[in-house]
Amino acid sequence: MARLTRYSKFEGELDQLESSELMQMIQEALLGQGMNDPYDPDPNARPSMDDLFDAILEALAERNMIPEDQLLEAMQAEDVRETSLGQQIQRLMDKLQQDGFIRKEFDDQGAGGAGEPGDATFQLTDKSIDFLGYKSLRDLMGGLGRSSAGAHDTREYASGVEMTGELKNYEFGDTLNLDTTATLGNILHKGFDQMEEGDLVIRQAEYNSSAATVVLLDCSHSMILYGEDRFTPAKQVALALAHLIRTQYPGDTLKFVLFHDSAEEVPVSKLAQAQIGPYHTNTAGGLRLAQQLLKRENKDMKQIVMITDGKPSALTLPDGRIYKNAYGLDPYVLGATLREVANCRRSGIQVNTFMLARDPELVGFVKRVSEMTRGKAYFTTPHNIGQYVLMDFVTNKTKMVN
Numbered sequence: 413m414a415r416l417t418r419y420s421k422f423e424g425e426l427d428q429l430e431s432s433e434l435m436q437m438i439q440e441a442l443l444g445q446g447m448n449d450p451y452d453p454d455p456n457a458r459p460s461m462d463d464l465f466d467a468i469l470e471a472l473a474e475r476n477m478i479p480e481d482q483l484l485e486a487m488q489a490e491d492v493r494e495t496s497l498g499q500q501i502q503r504l505m506d507k508l509q510q511d512g513f514i515r516k517e518f519d520d521q522g523a524g525g526a527g528e529p530g531d532a533t534f535q536l537t538d539k540s541i542d543f544l545g546y547k548s549l550r551d552l553m554g555g556l557g558r559s560s561a562g563a564h565d566t567r568e569y570a571s572g573v574e575m576t577g578e579l580k581n582y583e584f585g586d587t588l589n590l591d592t593t594a595t596l597g598n599i600l601h602k603g604f605d606q607m608e609e610g611d612l613v614i615r616q617a618e619y620n621s622s623a624a625t626v627v628l629l630d631c632s633h634s635m636i637l638y639g640e641d642r643f644t645p646a647k648q649v650a651l652a653l654a655h656l657i658r659t660q661y662p663g664d665t666l667k668f669v670l671f672h673d674s675a676e677e678v679p680v681s682k683l684a685q686a687q688i689g690p691y692h693t694n695t696a697g698g699l700r701l702a703q704q705l706l707k708r709e710n711k712d713m714k715q716i717v718m719i720t721d722g723k724p725s726a727l728t729l730p731d732g733r734i735y736k737n738a739y740g741l742d743p744y745v746l747g748a749t750l751r752e753v754a755n756c757r758r759s760g761i762q763v764n765t766f767m768l769a770r771d772p773e774l775v776g777f778v779k780r781v782s783e784m785t786r787g788k789a790y791f792t793t794p795h796n797i798g799q800y801v802l803m804d805f806v807t808n809k810t811k812m813v814n
Contacts, residue, residue: 435513438471464505469497580613581613598612624713626668626669630643636688645795654680672694673691692726714761716764718763764790
């Protein structure tokens, strides 16, 4: 239960809050790891309706939005839920469900609506995921400006849609983006009856390639240790990237892979509530799964965006067992990881790494990965990783020549 603190009087009715305002107030709690024990994280933990109640209560208190009379009543009550404040918070929770931001769920024993409120969990809906992605994108890109829609520039030119390139004589197969002035200039002096294919002049358009991206998110134990939650900012960046691609780069594809002791793909609908754990860092497994996903994509550009704070410390053996060594860079683990990096290079997949730590061993490892795949390495913090990832994606400084 969130601890109540006395704040100044708020003039207003909590029932007047819009669901979108409430979602904005509790977005960090929805994405965060507050319900998980940092010393023994449960990757299968799911937020309960009690967690949602506490998140709303804490958000209202932090913003001095609880009327003084309701606050005094709640502070003196044995159970906040039985007070007028608790009832208003429950109505706000109901509004979130009615407006399609959350979906209440019960376990097998509570199916059909039975059970206490605290026994129920909730899932974020597609509407909620889209809202959180939009909010994260707007917050992270704040003053960075807006990118042009749906375009990764390359050095190549081809006849296309946006007529921004140079003039050239038409060749068989070109799209007829005719430059009327130049074409008429070639024809008028000899007459239309003498027009030949070579008289047609087209204006080249900048060729925009589509990209397939897999985001590798480290969810090993270290991402919430040492008093710092690194996983929540990483999820915010991933959701912002998903919203950016969906709205401005509709020809692109984006998939997400969580890696820890092993690795698995996670849909964007489940990403926001993903949890830390298990403990180790199977970078090789993550890279292998990312390659499998990218091989299915018929795109000009293929890239892996890896967000991590730890050295490779686990490996999936041929028989399926997990080999682990958390002490130093194990040569066996490192060798297998670099073999997967080499496979990425042979497949034309670029690996861009965003490292949330600066251990000398890690710096050397990340630089080696970047050199092998002609990717980029960024050493960031949870506070600025969003700007690094999104600006790297938008500007796409490494151009691809097809």
